[in-house]
């Protein structure tokens with residue numbers, strides 16, 4: 001069993017039964033991997049969301065493929081991050097990998113506000129944010145064979161069995177995601193939930209267009225920094241599993 005970082009705290013909030021939310025719609029083509037919650041936002045996060053920072057760094061959702069060169073003003077390898085949370089990892093990675101463009105997708109307003117403030121305070125020019133369901137973004141806003149990498153770090157584990165259908169890493173979505181990768185592009189997932197790690201391994205291994213860059217789970221690469229929650233968990237002896245697969 002993985003350690004309980006903010007992931008778990010968040011999921012405690014999110015463990016709303018389908019009948020409670022009225023969302024049991026049997027829409028198998030579209031994973032509903034999050035629940036809209038009215039969450040507290042700090043005044044600073046709200047200000048970022050409602051002001052110039054949002055206008056500068058956020059891209060509106062559109063149902064047609066983005067032109068990365070136009071959006072970033074340069075031609076560079078482009079990496080998608082799904083569900084960046086508060087954006088701690090996203091900011092650190094983009095700060096270090098200045099040669100790459102990063103597109104962060106997140107639905108949670110507080111997190112979008114927090115990453116906007118990091119971008120501003122740390123002067124990070126190579127991230128753009130899309131506040132929208134990543135499933136729609138992948139399906140409609142990213143061109144086939146266009147991405148160099150995808151990061152999915154600590155996706156909501158949806159620990160209850162009846163909620164497993166809400167997990168992001170499932171075959172139909174991964175297939176769609178892989179179609180957006182260039183050959184040689186990678187998918188990097190990390191989780192602190194052992195059974196989700198096993199599911200990820202099964203799903204990624206069974207995708208014909210992918211090959212594992214490692215034999216089994218990957219060592220955490222230097223570019224993925226340890227978050228404070230992960231560090232706390234590791235000190236308590238809990239596990240974290242990284243998986244890095246490449247498109248053939």
Ligand SMILES: C[S@@+](CC[C@H](N)C(=O)[O-])C[C@H]1O[C@@H](n2cnc3c(N)ncnc32)[C@H](O)[C@@H]1O
Pocket residue numbers: 006007008010033034082083084085086089105106107108111132133134135152153154155156157168227
């Ligand atoms: C458990 S948090 C992990 C955040 C961050 N990656 C980290 O490592 O701390 C998962 C995040 O994914 C976001 N999320 C879940 N499903 C999503 C979706 N379909 N589209 C965009 N964001 C999503 C949630 O709002 C949440 O902030």
